[in-house]
Amino acid sequence: MKWSQSLKNNTSRSLQTAPFIFLGLVLGLVHIQWGFAAHRCIHDAAIHALPAPLHGFFKSHRDWIVGHALDADMRKHAIDGEAEKHYIDLDRYGPDSQFSPEVIPKLWKDAQLLYGDTIELHGIGPWATMKTYQNLTRAFFHQNETQILRSATDIAHYISDLNVPLHTSSNYNGAQTNQDGIHAFWETQLPEQFMSVYRLTPGSHPNMPRAKYLSNPAETIWKAAFESHLAVDSVLRFETILRTSMGPENSFAYVQRGRTQQRLHSPEFAYRYHQMLDGQVERRMQQSIFLCASLWYSAWVDAGQPILAFTKPEQSATYLQRIWSWLSI
Ligand SMILES: [Zn+2]
Numbered sequence: 001m002k003w004s005q006s007l008k009n010n011t012s013r014s015l016q017t018a019p020f021i022f023l024g025l026v027l028g029l030v031h032i033q034w035g036f037a038a039h040r041c042i043h044d045a046a047i048h049a050l051p052a053p054l055h056g057f058f059k060s061h062r063d064w065i066v067g068h069a070l071d072a073d074m075r076k077h078a079i080d081g082e083a084e085k086h087y088i089d090l091d092r093y094g095p096d097s098q099f100s101p102e103v104i105p106k107l108w109k110d111a112q113l114l115y116g117d118t119i120e121l122h123g124i125g126p127w128a129t130m131k132t133y134q135n136l137t138r139a140f141f142h143q144n145e146t147q148i149l150r151s152a153t154d155i156a157h158y159i160s161d162l163n164v165p166l167h168t169s170s171n172y173n174g175a176q177t178n179q180d181g182i183h184a185f186w187e188t189q190l191p192e193q194f195m196s197v198y199r200l201t202p203g204s205h206p207n208m209p210r211a212k213y214l215s216n217p218a219e220t221i222w223k224a225a226f227e228s229h230l231a232v233d234s235v236l237r238f239e240t241i242l243r244t245s246m247g248p249e250n251s252f253a254y255v256q257r258g259r260t261q262q263r264l265h266s267p268e269f270a271y272r273y274h275q276m277l278d279g280q281v282e283r284r285m286q287q288s289i290f291l292c293a294s295l296w297y298s299a300w301v302d303a304g305q306p307i308l309a310f311t312k313p314e315q316s317a318t319y320l321q322r323i324w325s326w327l328s329i
Pocket residue numbers: 033034072073086157161
């Protein structure tokens with residue numbers, strides 16, 4: 001990647017670059033999520049947090065699970081009702097929701113009864129994650145390998161998204177506080193720049209334990225969302241403080257991506273922000289890995305610990321079969 005402090009004059013080639021700009025915009029929209037590398041890393045590390053014999057099954061399907069880590073995000077643009085599974089705007093439920101998880105019904109039926117149709121407007125992340133947990137448990141019980149892989153990959157994605165603070169706020173991309181772009185900055189640019197120093201190997205660090213059985217998965221899922229929401233304040237406030245002290249000319253830089261230039265926070269800004277957050281992104285990734293592995297493990301235990309064959313997934317599916325498989329949740 002090439003960084004520069006100013007935008008080059010691209011007028012003369014604007015027509016040539018138009019398709020790339022459009023592609024950039026599409027990719028930009030897709031980027032409203034843990035970045036590609038972070039999602040893949042979380043799915044991969046979670047496999048290593050599992051105990052035997054479940055570890056063997058997941059390891060034998062590692063390529064499929066890691067390769068499909070972003071399927072749920074791609075479905076957002078193709079399937080009605082998918083986008084709201086990736087977030088919940090907890091601030092829409094009143095300020096008490098930050099400190100009183102009891103405010104919101106944890107059972108989907110109770111929540112629907114209380115909030116009616118408005119429930120989907122503010123995101124349904126925790127309920128969707130719990131529903132996927134039930135699907136995974138059922139898939140384990142029936143030893144349905146295809147469904148196990150789909151549900152396991154999706155639940156890993158959903159619980160990872162809920163561990164991103166800005167996935168729990170209506171100010172998810174800083175529009176309400178004049179901080180446009182902070183979403184991708186926190187969850188994509190920071191992990192891309194600092195992932196190599198994050199301690200993400202299960203069992204290697206007190207914050208990075210191996211999977212454990214969750215006796216109340218719904219409660220755990222909601223707790224993760226509330227913990228994320230408590231971090232929203234520092235995510236936004238620290239960025240404002242640092243940008244004010246560094247000034248716009250040092251806070252942002254242009255990066256050459258192919259034939260287009262993109263305005264991002266500068267590497268120096270990212271480094272200082274990373275220091276101010278004091279390991280926050282790393283901790284949210286560690287938590288994502290631990291919860292992902294624990295949800296997989298708990299669903300398998302709840303299903304009666306079935307013996308699963310360590311097989312390779314079907315590789316001979318045609319392109320159309322793979323598309324159909326991807327669309328059929
Ligand atoms: Zn997502």
